Amino acid sequence: MLKDITLGQYFPGDTLAHKLDPRTKILLVVFYIVALFCAKSLLAYGILALVLAVCVRISKVGLKSLVRGLKPVVFILIFTGVLNLFFTPGGHTLVQWGVVRISAEGLRNAVFMVLRIMLLIMGTFLMTYTTSPISLTDGLERLLNGLKKLHVPVHELAMIMSIALRFIPTLIEETDKIMSAQKARGADFESGNVIQKARALIPILVPLFVSAIRRAEELAVAMECRCYHGGEGRTKLHVLKYEGRDLIALTLGVLITAGIIALRQFTV
Amino acid sequence: MEPILQIQHLTHTYGVGTPFQRSAVEDMSFDVRDGEFLGVIGHTGSGKSTLIQHLNGLLRPTSGRVLLRGKDIWAEPKKIRDVRFQVGLVFQYPEYQLFEETVYKDIAFGPTNQGLTGAELDRRVREAARLVGVRDDQLDKSPFELSGGQKRRVALAGVMAMEPEVLVLDEPTAGLDPAGRENLMANIRDYHRNKKRTIILVSHSMDEIARNVDRILVLKSGHVLLQGTPAEVFARAEELLSAGLDVPQVTRVARALRERGLAIDPAVYTVEALERELTALREGGASC
Ligand SMILES: Nc1ncnc2c1ncn2[C@@H]1O[C@H](COP(=O)(O)OP(=O)(O)OP(=O)(O)O)[C@@H](O)[C@H]1O
Ligand SMILES: [Mg+2]
Numbered sequence: 001m002l003k004d005i006t007l008g009q010y011f012p013g014d015t016l017a018h019k020l021d022p023r024t025k026i027l028l029v030v031f032y033i034v035a036l037f038c039a040k041s042l043l044a045y046g047i048l049a050l051v052l053a054v055c056v057r058i059s060k061v062g063l064k065s066l067v068r069g070l071k072p073v074v075f076i077l078i079f080t081g082v083l084n085l086f087f088t089p090g091g092h093t094l095v096q097w098g099v100v101r102i103s104a105e106g107l108r109n110a111v112f113m114v115l116r117i118m119l120l121i122m123g124t125f126l127m128t129y130t131t132s133p134i135s136l137t138d139g140l141e142r143l144l145n146g147l148k149k150l151h152v153p154v155h156e157l158a159m160i161m162s163i164a165l166r167f168i169p170t171l172i173e174e175t176d177k178i179m180s181a182q183k184a185r186g187a188d189f190e191s192g193n194v195i196q197k198a199r200a201l202i203p204i205l206v207p208l209f210v211s212a213i214r215r216a217e218e219l220a221v222a223m224e225c226r227c228y229h230g231g232e233g234r235t236k237l238h239v240l241k242y243e244g245r246d247l248i249a250l251t252l253g254v255l256i257t258a259g260i261i262a263l264r265q266f267t268v
Numbered sequence: 269m270e271p272i273l274q275i276q277h278l279t280h281t282y283g284v285g286t287p288f289q290r291s292a293v294e295d296m297s298f299d300v301r302d303g304e305f306l307g308v309i310g311h312t313g314s315g316k317s318t319l320i321q322h323l324n325g326l327l328r329p330t331s332g333r334v335l336l337r338g339k340d341i342w343a344e345p346k347k348i349r350d351v352r353f354q355v356g357l358v359f360q361y362p363e364y365q366l367f368e369e370t371v372y373k374d375i376a377f378g379p380t381n382q383g384l385t386g387a388e389l390d391r392r393v394r395e396a397a398r399l400v401g402v403r404d405d406q407l408d409k410s411p412f413e414l415s416g417g418q419k420r421r422v423a424l425a426g427v428m429a430m431e432p433e434v435l436v437l438d439e440p441t442a443g444l445d446p447a448g449r450e451n452l453m454a455n456i457r458d459y460h461r462n463k464k465r466t467i468i469l470v471s472h473s474m475d476e477i478a479r480n481v482d483r484i485l486v487l488k489s490g491h492v493l494l495q496g497t498p499a500e501v502f503a504r505a506e507e508l509l510s511a512g513l514d515v516p517q518v519t520r521v522a523r524a525l526r527e528r529g530l531a532i533d534p535a536v537y538t539v540e541a542l543e544r545e546l547t548a549l550r551e552g553g554a555s556c
Contacts, residue, residue, distance in 0.1 A: 065285075174364075177359070178364060180321065180326050180359070181359050181364070181365035182377075183352065184356070184359070185377055185378035185381060185426060185430070186381030186382060188381070206367035207364050207365060207366065210364075210412065
């Protein structure tokens, strides 16, 4: 079950999708999200799904791993779908069954909403799958650099994010290990009522917090030993640079997004 | 006599369907005899930890079976908890599993889960603590106040207190100082001698294995490379060395002496045996 959490996971590779500048990928995802929210017709969704499919193909990330990322939100998907299907007012009635009523409008909304969330999550995950957490935060920091003038602590935020991303897999692994060790001593996480189940978490949470705090201390010491003092005057080992491929990718992204927005004019 | 554990064609693949897919254990078969002290040795990543997590049902085989007293442990998945009480597993670096307010309560966690209370629970906890050398006055302390080595002992006691029929120890001495190592191994030997229970010891150290176990299982990249008594295994030193493993220091000395022309059994692995060989050689030499 913990294995399903793929947030912050990175599949190393050497494809075009991996080589793009992280800033490009972040911008492309932003464009994609904008396009998703502007899409109004089946054609638009079709194009966006196709775009994602092409990107997945290029990245060589298995479709399976991408779909696995959807597992934690299955409930939200179903909920959204059902809500839209039955509770969209007005429109042409397709099925009427007592108080339950499905309209053409409702069906449309349900399909589009579910598609939108699925594509949004898969698109974002494709970015995190092909970008190492380090370069992702690096890219974000550079993109938001301008906000420093407004005294937004961009560097600190980026550092916090990269540490958090870096430690998500570690903490998951650690939780797994602690759970196994307690199961070996006969701990039972499955049976019992709510209170018993909550109590059963104590043998996991205590060691987990202890080790998280110990890790935090060690990391702080290690950072201080290397004279970390915030972003002021800090230079980068890998300086981000836009290449020709970034330019092409961004141009394509802008064109497709503009196309999707333009499509709104032609469909009802 | 029927083996207490039978491992039959065990295969375990991690990350099925992801780019990280790999088999850590492949088609492994061997028996564990009732009451024996079995050593498991292998290179880092050879699948030792993966293998032993199958013995108490923490991992489910991708294929193959694990039989406990002739019965497939996964025959009734609902009863897997009972298997965990019969096959006690102490993980690598088990210190992190401590969570209770006192050492006493922590050691009592396993037996309490077994449903024990009162005098029997108290007996189990105190006996396990004594077996691993945790003093009575330490029982009321917080486990977080103890040193690393002491925490290790408490964690070990926590599993011993369940009185499992098979005790599996994953590198119990890793990261301890030499004296602490020997001391802990002596505790484990005592446990084996007094309780006559089966022990499976995973270790990196050939010397530690050679000095303690009845039988050795050598793993190499997920397969069983060799198995047998220490004498049988160390007689095949070439295969061990080519697998990137060590032989005990005494065996190395014996092999070096043999290469210089002395007629010494190259499979000796204890100082006493080497001494006997050398004495015999000198007496044999004096006679001619
Ligand atoms: N949870 C896991 N997910 C994916 N792969 C794993 C996992 N645990 C272990 N592996 C892989 O399986 C292989 C065997 O690992 P295992 O931990 O069983 O080795 P080991 O013999 O115990 O090594 P060590 O001596 O370092 O403890 C390794 O290559 C490891 O990378
Ligand atoms: Mg291991």
